Amino acid sequence: MVERVICYRAPSTVAAVDEIADWLRARIDADVTVRDRxxxxxxxxxxxxxxAEVRVPSPYERDTGNTMLGTIRYEERALEHPEREGGVLYDxxxxxxxxxxALPAEERGLETLHxxxxxxAIGTWGEHDGRWHKRVNVLGQPALLSVPGLYEAPAKPEAYYKEQQRHALLSGDTPPREVLENQVDGEFLVEDDPRTTDALKGxxxxxxxxxxxxxxxxxxxxxxxxNAHYHEDLIDAQLREPEFCGEHARLYE
Structure with missing residues (x-):
């Protein structure tokens, strides 16, 4: 039985963790508190x-890690200055x-959810297709919620990838993400999207x-x-009515 939930802020993102905590507090029978990062x-x-040990070097290589001194120094800087970190996928x-x-022993039990x-950006290895897949969350203790994963893990509309290919054929390189986001109609979340907090609540x-x-x-x-695999499904599940199916509405509405 989960007795308390501790939510941790992500200050280098637009996620309003105190608002997420308030939303949870209204729906679950547990004490919900907020801590810093x-x-x-x-x-x-x-x-x-x-x-450094769990950096993913290639989408198609199962082995992870690079513990050379320069990589460890990068990770030290990323811990101190998270706004400078980016573009790396971790297992x-x-x-x-x-x-x-890293959790204190007295808080590691399953009655406290961290x-x-x-x-x-976090991912899991797909045994079925031999590649890494970005994820929004990894369930368990602690539960991990990746803000970059919200934007990057679900597949975007087909038009997005067609435009990406078209641009690559014409110019020989991949267009900046912002260019594609401006050119492609369709519903998907983008970096620093104002809907981020609402989407993360679910x-x-x-x-x-x-x-x-x-x-x-x-x-x-x-x-x-x-668990949405496409942005359109993510928006339907997290940002549109109804909030819950009939079964889970009885638990959480």
Missing amino acids: FLDVHRTDDLAERF GVRIQRALNA LAILDR YALQAYHFLETGEPFCDREVCRLF
Whole structure:
């Protein structure tokens, strides 16, 4: 039984974590509190090295990590100045293990859910297709919520990728993301999107729901607990009425 949820701020992002906490507080039977950035509150001496060990070098290589001194120095700087970090993908499951080890022993039990909202891109390895997939969240203890993942993990409308290919054929390089976002009609979230906080609320609830019930996701696309693989589905699930399917409305409305 989850008795309390601790949400951690992500100050280098537009995610308003206090607002997410208020939304959770109104829907779950647990004490919800907010702390500063997880990577500051639970900083350990080896955290930069742990991040370096789980960097993903290639979308198609299972092995991770680069513990050369320059990489560790980069990770140290990213911990101190998160606004400068970007463009690196990390193994979400191993990051979760590292952050779990950083928790104080008395807070590691499953009656306390730590909800680490991160400014890092995280992924999991797909055994079925032999490649890394970006994720919005990794459920468990602590639960990880990736703000960059919200923008990057779900697939965008088909027109986005067609425009990307067209530009590459004409110019020989990949266009800047902002160019594509301005040229392609369709609904998808972009970096620093004003809808970020509202969209993350459902992902925060997924973390609580998993620890409380053991059920990872809902298979109904009209529910906040749905695990969307496309931006259109994410917007339907997180930003449109109804908030929940009938079954989960009884629990959380």
